[in-house]
Amino acid sequence: MADYFEEMGWQPLAEGQAPNHYLHFARLLRDFNIFDGLSEKLPPPVSKKVLESIPTITLEQDGKQCTICLKEYCKGDTAKQLPCKHLFHNTCILPWLTKTNSCPLCRQEMETDDEDYEAFRKEKMRAKQRESDIENLHNSMFS
Ligand SMILES: [Zn+2]
Ligand SMILES: [Zn+2]
Helix, strand or coil, X not given: CCXXXXXXXXXXXXXXXXXXXXXXXXXXXXXXXXXXXXXXXXXXXXXXXXXXXXXXXXXXXXXXXXXCCCCXXXXXXXXXXXXXCCEEXXXXXXXXXXXXXXXCCCCCECCECCHHHHHHHHHHHHHHHHHHHHHHHHHHHHC
């Protein structure tokens, strides 16, 4: 009996062939551990406003790898630069950001259109701020 991959007609990538974005997307999802309980754990997508404000840049030179499709950037490719300064191909990052609101590389979160989630996110940021305030206070007292 033919195995699953053979049945699906899947072949290893030929030289110069574009990888299947959905496969890499699935790999990312797995790395994020969001296959389990997808609906509860995955934060909502980036807000339309933020998505539109993410600059598109045209790459001036080759080099560096897009961490989503794992291909190297070529001169003239268009890429999105997230607020955390990470770069991804347009075609790679857009499907990601319409699913969830964080950078696939450093997980820095961006604003969403989801009110409940925003309340939760702001509370989380405040908690972080408090932590660093306490640390600063501690440092100023003990240094
Ligand atoms: Zn890419
Ligand atoms: Zn990032």
